[in-house]
Amino acid sequence: MGSTDSIKRIDKILFTNARVIEAEKLSEQKQDVVIEDGKLKEIGKISSAGFSGKVVDLHRLALCPGLIDMHVHLREPGGEHKETIETGCDSAMAGGFTGVCPMPNTTPAADNPKIIEFLKNQSKDLLVDVFPIAAVTKDRAGAVLTEMKALVQAGAVAFSDDGAPVTKAGILRSAMQNAKKLDVPIIEHCEDKSFSGNWAMNEGVVSMRLGLPGIPGMAEEVMVARDIQVAECTGAKIHIAHISTAKAVALVRQAKKQGVQVTCEVMPHHFILTEEAVAKYGTNAKMSPPLRTQEDVDAMLKGLQDGTIDVIATDHAPHSQKEKEVEFMIAPMGIVGLETALGLVLSRLVEPGLLTLPQAICRMTKKPAEILNLERGELKIGGPASLTIFDPEHEWTVDKRQFKSKSQNTPFQGWNLKSRVFGLYNNGLWWQA
Numbered sequence: 001m002g003s004t005d006s007i008k009r010i011d012k013i014l015f016t017n018a019r020v021i022e023a024e025k026l027s028e029q030k031q032d033v034v035i036e037d038g039k040l041k042e043i044g045k046i047s048s049a050g051f052s053g054k055v056v057d058l059h060r061l062a063l064c065p066g067l068i069d070m071h072v073h074l075r076e077p078g079g080e081h082k083e084t085i086e087t088g089c090d091s092a093m094a095g096g097f098t099g100v101c102p103m104p105n106t107t108p109a110a111d112n113p114k115i116i117e118f119l120k121n122q123s124k125d126l127l128v129d130v131f132p133i134a135a136v137t138k139d140r141a142g143a144v145l146t147e148m149k150a151l152v153q154a155g156a157v158a159f160s161d162d163g164a165p166v167t168k169a170g171i172l173r174s175a176m177q178n179a180k181k182l183d184v185p186i187i188e189h190c191e192d193k194s195f196s197g198n199w200a201m202n203e204g205v206v207s208m209r210l211g212l213p214g215i216p217g218m219a220e221e222v223m224v225a226r227d228i229q230v231a232e233c234t235g236a237k238i239h240i241a242h243i244s245t246a247k248a249v250a251l252v253r254q255a256k257k258q259g260v261q262v263t264c265e266v267m268p269h270h271f272i273l274t275e276e277a278v279a280k281y282g283t284n285a286k287m288s289p290p291l292r293t294q295e296d297v298d299a300m301l302k303g304l305q306d307g308t309i310d311v312i313a314t315d316h317a318p319h320s321q322k323e324k325e326v327e328f329m330i331a332p333m334g335i336v337g338l339e340t341a342l343g344l345v346l347s348r349l350v351e352p353g354l355l356t357l358p359q360a361i362c363r364m365t366k367k368p369a370e371i372l373n374l375e376r377g378e379l380k381i382g383g384p385a386s387l388t389i390f391d392p393e394h395e396w397t398v399d400k401r402q403f404k405s406k407s408q409n410t411p412f413q414g415w416n417l418k419s420r421v422f423g424l425y426n427n428g429l430w431w432q433a
């Protein structure tokens with residue numbers, strides 16, 4: 001473990017000359033930040049004279065709440081050749097994340113308290129927080145609800161059958177009634193599976209040209225519409241995973257106006273790449289939901305700007321080279337995302353002026369923390385110190401061979417991005433990259 005070697009337990013630390021980013025605003029004044037007993041003690045002008053702990057001069061690097069990725073696949077248990085909790089958390093650190101939420105589509109599925117306890121136990125000494133998401137139904141099969149209360153007590157922060165939707169609306173309603181009592185959200189992978197049993201990409205002119213079976217945007221939109229209906233009737237919180245079409249964003253925008261408790265997330269690949277990427281990047285452009293059209297990409301950007309899209313997450317989906325280097329039709333879905341997300345956000349959203357730096361950071365910190373009720377995501381005096389420190393200006397070139405993830409399935413190889421993670425503080429641990 002190259003990176004974890006340099007993690008140190010430090011209770012008392014002073015960061016000087018930080019450019020502090022709070023969720024809504026960016027302090028252009030140099031600020032100092034003190035941590036004591038693993039808690040955030042003070043932000044302001046603080047003299048290092050007489051300070052008894054470690055002092056780190058940040059020379060105007062950006063300091064923000066620790067980044068949280070609320071949608072990852074860590075593959076353990078069952079897929080350890082793709083990723084483990086440890087390598088996934090190393091990958092998270094390299095990307096600037098102090099918290100990740102693994103989806104339950106492991107083998108076996110995270111559908112019982114024992115597996116949630118296993119995930120918590122495997123990660124208990126790590127710098128990165130692992131906040132597991134439990135399955136809505138047993139074995140994610142869509143038939144029998146899991147023991148949701150016991151799963152929350154074991155540490156689950158939300159429920160999802162990700163990889164699949166909860167197909168039956170009646171089951172979803174029961175799940176939402178339980179989730180409401182437990183005050184946790186249901187996270188839906190919105191895909192009506194009746195549109196195509198074996199699709200490979202977005203249905204449209206490109207799929208016709210390439211001769212690949214497609215799935216229409218409608219397959220996502222009908223499920224988003226249904227989920228909003230069920231959320232409205234139950235009063236529960238629904239979070240739409242990996243939103244990808246213009247109409248789906250419009251549905252969420254309208255539902256929010258009507259007071260439905262709906263939130264949603266977008267992945268960098270869905271606000272950057274279009275279906276044309278399939279011809280260029282091959283199986284590293286195969287994901288679920290598929291890459292869509294330019295009109296959809298534009299709607300993602302607009303949704304991020306007007307706040308309809310609450311969160312930026314990655315859907316980090318590691319697959320081995322052997323699994324991905326096959327015919328397009330049989331390749332598995334998904335790409336790794338943890339180590340390129342911050343760079344893509346800074347280069348593609350902040351640099352062109354689509355979002356301010358604090359707006360972008362808010363969607364990777366405060367918003368996911370709010371949705372999941374995590375005591376994270378903000379710089380709260382007296383609260384647990386969870387920090388990401390980075391250089392937003394530093395230019396680098398993506399080299400997948402340098403990834404800490406076990407897998408290298410990315411379409412962004414060779415891209416020039418901005419960002420450099422300088423260090424992370426979380427759970428009383430300090431890591432300088």
Ligand SMILES: [Zn+2]
Pocket residue numbers: 162163164189241242288289
């Ligand atoms: Zn999914």
Ligand SMILES: [Zn+2]
Pocket residue numbers: 071072073103162163315
């Ligand atoms: Zn996923």
